Amino acid sequence: MISNNLSAEAQHVLAKANYPLKSRSFEKLAALRNETRKAITPAVERVLEMYEASIETREISGVSCVLVKPSQIKVNWKIFYGYGGGYVSGSPFEDLTIAVPLAIETGAAVVIPDYRLAPESPWPAAIDDGFNVFQGMSGEPLAFVGESAGGNLCLTLMLRAKELGIPLPRAAAFLSPWCDLTNSGDSVINNDGRDPALSAQHINFAANCYVGEHEPTDPMISPINGMFDKSFPPSIITTGSRDLLMSQAIQLRDTLKDNKVPVELCVWEDLWHVFEWDYRLPESLRSIRQISNWLHRYMPNF
Numbered sequence: 633m634i635s636n637n638l639s640a641e642a643q644h645v646l647a648k649a650n651y652p653l654k655s656r657s658f659e660k661l662a663a664l665r666n667e668t669r670k671a672i673t674p675a676v677e678r679v680l681e682m683y684e685a686s687i688e689t690r691e692i693s694g695v696s697c698v699l700v701k702p703s704q705i706k707v708n709w710k711i712f713y714g715y716g717g718g719y720v721s722g723s724p725f726e727d728l729t730i731a732v733p734l735a736i737e738t739g740a741a742v743v744i745p746d747y748r749l750a751p752e753s754p755w756p757a758a759i760d761d762g763f764n765v766f767q768g769m770s771g772e773p774l775a776f777v778g779e780s781a782g783g784n785l786c787l788t789l790m791l792r793a794k795e796l797g798i799p800l801p802r803a804a805a806f807l808s809p810w811c812d813l814t815n816s817g818d819s820v821i822n823n824d825g826r827d828p829a830l831s832a833q834h835i836n837f838a839a840n841c842y843v844g845e846h847e848p849t850d851p852m853i854s855p856i857n858g859m860f861d862k863s864f865p866p867s868i869i870t871t872g873s874r875d876l877l878m879s880q881a882i883q884l885r886d887t888l889k890d891n892k893v894p895v896e897l898c899v900w901e902d903l904w905h906v907f908e909w910d911y912r913l914p915e916s917l918r919s920i921r922q923i924s925n926w927l928h929r930y931m932p933n934f
Contacts, residue, residue, distance in 0.1 A: 656720075711742045750838075805868045
């Protein structure tokens with residue numbers, strides 16, 4: 633049963649969803665990447681029409697990045713943003729439907745590293761690229777925001793930074809984070825065929841491409857297994873009750889809470905994996921606004 637509180641736009645997405653979702657494979661990966669970019673381009677163009685923001689490409693520490701700047705910069709801190717796609721697809725461009733509204737809501741510039749993808753460049757290529765950018769920005773106050781694999785990226789970068797004594801970001805937000813690449817959790821079973829954005833086949837394929845012959849329980853691959861403490865930034869986590877990775881979001885909340893990190897988990901009824909990606913949903917803007925308020929709460933004086 634679908635919640636009566638769900639917007640008409642979200643109900644439309646669920647009504648049009650076709651299960652099982654299209655499988656992913658090595659042979660069709662290039663086509664998947666092209667199809668995804670083609671499908672999201674009208675939405676990105678519409679978002680750029682709706683909001684006053686500039687988009688430019690900038691190299692940071694040898695890594696190409698997309699810089700999103702709201703027309704009015706209202707804070708002197710930036711957002712390091714990790715895009716999703718299971719480390720096998722996606723790009724900064726495809727996440728502009730989240731990054732642009734986020735920049736407008738916060739008044740902060742958003743930097744999105746264009747990290748390398750698997751299987752062409754498996755682990756730790758994406759982490760190395762992200763860390764190079766983070767190091768290049770670590771001298772200024774930062775917030776981290778990451779969705780799905782981008783949440784994995786941000787968590788892993790913080791674990792590496794902690795080991796190396798590099799200052800951590802001051803606040804963080806994780807949208808449906810993929811933080812356990814063993815793909816465990818009740819929701820991976822219970823929400824397979826209920827999540828219109830993601831399937832168990834999708835994440836198993838992506839994990840195989842990204843992890844290769846390495847151990848998926850390695851904290852630098854599955855950061856949920858890392859050593860957290862109260863020095864980690866206050867974090868907000870969003871998910872939906874249909875999200876294939878809802879269990880991982882709950883586990884991350886519990887891990888941070890057990891280690892005395894201020895954390896808030898927002899479970900949106902009947903919504904799915906990174907629903908914020910669809911700018912047409914009223915729930916998306918409300919979630920992005922909630923994330924913005926959280927970041928401002930912990931980064932007000934910079």
